Amino acid sequence: MRAVKPRAPAVRWELLDPSPADFCWQTVDLEAVTRVTLTYEDGTVRIEGDLPERIASLSYVERDERSKTWRTPAYRYDALGRALSESSVTVDDHALDAPTIDVSSTYRLRDYQRKSLEAWQAAGERGVLELPTGSGKTVIGIAAIEALGRTTLIVVPTIDLLEQWRRELQTEFDVPIGQLGGGEQRIEAITVSTYDSAYLQAEEIGDRFGLVIFDECHHLGGEGYRDIARLLAAPARLGLTATFERPDDAHEVVATLVGEPVYRLDPDDLAGEHLAAYDIKRLDVDLTAEERVEYEHNQETFTEYLASSDLNLTSGADYQELVIRSGSDPRAREALLAKERAREIVRTADQKVATLATLLDRHADDRVIVFAATTDFVYRLSERFLRPAITHETGTDERREILRGFRSGTYSTVITANVLDEGVDVPDANVAVLLAGSGSQREFTQRLGRILRPTDDGSRALLYEVVCAETAEQRVARRRR
Numbered sequence: 001m002r003a004v005k006p007r008a009p010a011v012r013w014e015l016l017d018p019s020p021a022d023f024c025w026q027t028v029d030l031e032a033v034t035r036v037t038l039t040y041e042d043g044t045v046r047i048e049g050d051l052p053e054r055i056a057s058l059s060y061v062e063r064d065e066r067s068k069t070w071r072t073p074a075y076r077y078d079a080l081g082r083a084l085s086e087s088s089v090t091v092d093d094h095a096l097d098a099p100t101i102d103v104s105s106t107y108r109l110r111d112y113q114r115k116s117l118e119a120w121q122a123a124g125e126r127g128v129l130e131l132p133t134g135s136g137k138t139v140i141g142i143a144a145i146e147a148l149g150r151t152t153l154i155v156v157p158t159i160d161l162l163e164q165w166r167r168e169l170q171t172e173f174d175v176p177i178g179q180l181g182g183g184e185q186r187i188e189a190i191t192v193s194t195y196d197s198a199y200l201q202a203e204e205i206g207d208r209f210g211l212v213i214f215d216e217c218h219h220l221g222g223e224g225y226r227d228i229a230r231l232l233a234a235p236a237r238l239g240l241t242a243t244f245e246r247p248d249d250a251h252e253v254v255a256t257l258v259g260e261p262v263y264r265l266d267p268d269d270l271a272g273e274h275l276a277a278y279d280i281k282r283l284d285v286d287l288t289a290e291e292r293v294e295y296e297h298n299q300e301t302f303t304e305y306l307a308s309s310d311l312n313l314t315s316g317a318d319y320q321e322l323v324i325r326s327g328s329d330p331r332a333r334e335a336l337l338a339k340e341r342a343r344e345i346v347r348t349a350d351q352k353v354a355t356l357a358t359l360l361d362r363h364a365d366d367r368v369i370v371f372a373a374t375t376d377f378v379y380r381l382s383e384r385f386l387r388p389a390i391t392h393e394t395g396t397d398e399r400r401e402i403l404r405g406f407r408s409g410t411y412s413t414v415i416t417a418n419v420l421d422e423g424v425d426v427p428d429a430n431v432a433v434l435l436a437g438s439g440s441q442r443e444f445t446q447r448l449g450r451i452l453r454p455t456d457d458g459s460r461a462l463l464y465e466v467v468c469a470e471t472a473e474q475r476v477a478r479r480r481r
Contacts, residue, residue, distance in 0.1 A: 034049060034050050034051070034052060034088070034089045034090070035049055035089070035090040035091075035092065036048060036049030036050075036051060036084070036089055036090075036091055036092070037049060037091075037092040037093075037094065038077075038080075038081075038091060038092070038093045038094060038095040039094045039095055040074065040094075040095045040096065040097075040206060040207035040233055042203055043073070043074050043202065043203045043206055043227075043230065043231035044071045044072065044073060044074055045071065045072050045073075045074055045076070045077050045080060045095045045233060046064075046067070046069050046070075046071055047061070047069060047070035047071065047072065047080075048069050048070075051070055051089075052087055052088075052089060054083075054087060055080075055083055055084065055087060055089070056070065058072075058080075058083060060072050060073060060076040060079065060080070061080070073230055073231075074206050074207075074230065074231050074232055074233040075229055075230050075231075075232060075233070075257055077095055077096070077233040077235060078126075078235035081093070081235070095207060095233055096207050096210065096233055096234075096235075097207050097208060098150055098151045098207070098208060098209055098210035098234070099150075099151060099189075100149050100150060101149055101150065101151060101152075101175065101189045101190070102149060103145060103146055103149065103172075103173040103174075103175060103190075104146055104173075105142050105143065105146050105172040105173070106172065107139050107142060107143060107172065109139065109140070109143055110136065110274060112131075112135070112265060112269075112270070112274070113135075113136055113139060113140050113143070115263065116129045116131065116140055116262075116263040116265075117140055117143050117144060117147065119262045119263040120144065120238060120262050120263065121147070122262075123259060123260075123262045124259075125148065125211075125235070125236040125237070125238075126236065126237045126238075126258065126259035127237075127238070127239065127258070127259035127260055127261065127262035127263075128217060128238075128239035128240070128241060128244055128254065128255070128258055128259060128260065128261045128262065129238070129239065129240055129241075129261070129262065129263050129264075130241055130242065130243070130244045130261050130263070130264040130265070131240070131242060131263075131264075131265050132242050132265065132266060132267045132269075132270060132275060132445070132449050132452065133242045133445075133446060133448075133449025133450065133452065134275055134449055134452045134453045134454075135265065135270055135274065135275065137215070137240040137242075138164070138165065138168055138215075138240075140240070141154065141165075141213045141215070141238065141240060142168065142169065142172055142173075144211065144213065144236075144238050145173075145190065145211065145213075148210065148211050148236055150209070150210030150211045150236065151189045151190070151208060151209045151210050151211070152189070152190050152191070152209055152210070152211040152212070152213065153191050153192075153193060153198070153205070153208070153209040153211070153212045153213070153232070153234065154169075154190075154191070154192045154193070154212075154213045154215065155193050155194070155195055155198045155212065155213070155214050155215065155228060156192065156193070156194060156195070156215045156216065157194065157195050157215070157216045157219050158194070159181065159182045159194065159396065161215060161216070162179065162181055162182055162192050162193070162194055163182065165192045165215070166179060166192050169190060169192070173190065175188070175189060175190060176188040176189075176190075177190055177191070177192065178190065178191030178192070179191065179192055179193070180192070180193035180194065180197035180198065180201060181193055181194035181196065181197040182194070185197075187205060187208065191209075195219055195225050195228065198228045199224055199225060199227060199228050202227060202228045202230075202231035202232060203231050205232075206231045206232045206233050207233050209232065209234045210234055210235060210236060211234055211236040211237070211238070212229075212232050212234040212236070212237055212238070213237075213238045213239075213240065214229070214237070214238070214239045214240065214258060215240050215241075216240070216241055217239030217240060217241045217244075217254055217258060218241050218243060218244060218245075218246055218251060218254065218442070220239075220253070220254045220257060220258065221246050221248070221250025221251055221253055221254055222250070226253055226257065229257035229258060230257060237257075237258045237259055238258075239254060239258040239259065242445055242446060242449055243441070243442035243445050243446060244261055244264075245441075245442075246442070247440060247442075266445075267445070267448060267449065267452055271452065274454065275452040275453070275454060276430065276451070276452050276453065276454045276455060276458075276459070276460060276461040277458075277460045277461070278448070278451065278452060278460055278461040278462065278463065279460055279461075279462050279463070280448075280462075280463045280464075280465065281462065281463070281464050281465070282464075282465045282467060282477065283355055283464055283465065283466050283467070284467055284468075284469040284474075285349065285351035285352055285354075285355055285466060285467070285468055285469065286351055286468070286469055286470075287345070287346075287349055287351070287468055287469075287470075287471070288349075288350050288351070291345050291349055291350065294341070294345055295342050295345045295346065295471065297338075298338040298339070298341045298342040298345070299338070299339075299342050299472070301334060301335060301338035302335045302336075302338045302339040302342065304335075305331055305332065305334070305335035306335070309332075322335070322336060323336065342471075342472070343373075343472075344374075346436070346468045346471050346472070346473045347372070347373040347374065347377065347435070347436040348373075348374075348377050348380075349468050351468075352435050352436075352466050352468070353381070353384065355466050356370065356381070356385070356433060356435065356466070357385070359431075359433055359464060360385060360387075360413060363412075363431050363462075364412065365412075366412065366429075366430050366431045367406065367412060367413075367428060367429040367430055367431065368412060368413045368414075368429065368431040368432070368433065369413075369414050369415075369416065369420060369426070369429045369431070369432045369433070369447075369450055369451070370387075370413060370414070370415040370416070370432075370433045370435065371416060371417070371418070371420075371432065371433065371434050371435060371436070371437065371447055372415065372416070372417055372435045372436060373417065373435070373436035373437070374417060375391045375392065375393065375417055377417075377435075378391050378415050378416060378417050379391070381415050382415050385413070385415075387411065387412075387413040387414070387415050388402045388405070388406075388411050388413075388414055388415070389414075389415045389416065390402055390403075390414055390415075390416045390419050390420060391416065391417055391419055392417075392419055394419070399419075402414060403426065406426075406429075407428075414429075418443070420450060426450050428453050428455065429450055429451050430451050430455060430459060430461045430462065431451060431461070431462050431463075431464075432447055432448070432450060432451045432461075432462075432463045432464070433463075433464045433466065434447060434463065434464065434465045434466065435466050436473075437476070438476065447463070448463055451463060465477055
């Protein structure tokens, strides 16, 4: 229970006549001061008692006529507590059941890790740290738990990350580590949960933690996952990500629920010292004559429809409108299918396969990750080059076995679509080949991050972009860079 006490002493003196010539004082018995009680209930903080007008008029405080009480969303608990502490209100606070914990870690933070933690603390223990893949965001999270000494919930997007966090926490802290997800449902003072499990249980556990850490916090921008942060009362909130901004602007929601970015570094800031130095090479390839004819035909079908419509596809809303129209308009449907056929030609061009063969020969002694666009093409390349594939269809045990072989050197190459973009501990690769990708800067940054872990010999990482010349893919490549 957190006791929020009025700032005044047990007896307060009030000036009745402000005239400088004649002061007149009276004592005020604080037993008569307003008293309110806070409790957690179904993702909200229930406020019982008569609130001063200044508190009742706050935008996040609402009257609940059914229970004749006031309520605020659980994520506003900390703001409410601060507002109450600045008013002459006695508060009986039962909203949070988050006792202190005594833990210590052996980690010694790097300079930028320490600065990022200090920036978060200076921002009131709320905010997002945007740091490159491989920079040790987990280490900073563990340091935050140690610094606060409060019960903590860590929310992660994948089972792989759940297991990685649990292993690190068990190594560093001599306390039981709880787990929600991956076949276990056990709550401890420090608990790791998947986003899916946290979404299902947020109302029930919303008062159990003083600190919540959202790993890959950009996922909170999703409609459902937002409720996790809304329903938790944890005053301290830490977001970790390599790519905070979202193309749909939903990062603004994350900023409201967790806090604004308080410390940012990009790969260039750490390359050469804490991350591997790197080079990016773009390789332009040509379509075959047959591919060119088919590509131009499909592009023409698509652009002719756009010219006759009021759509320009410069926004996501226009693209969604095209999809909606395709359900009833045959021409819109044909345009959409033509666009997809043109993309497929570019994504799987013959010269991309030939270029990949050259690159795999050139980097036979390196650890190479190949990123393709579709699951079918991943399997085609896997069969063509006899290299293991990891897709969303790959089972957990098989994926672990492949990555174990990649780590040991049994496999020099892994071919994937977007499964390895984030949320999976990828062993030390130093070469990436992008055969296709979206215009998303997030996707590009995540894939680059997969090859930036520093090596013992200090060698440079290398990312290849293989792009079809004189196609829409060139514009996509420029946009993501």
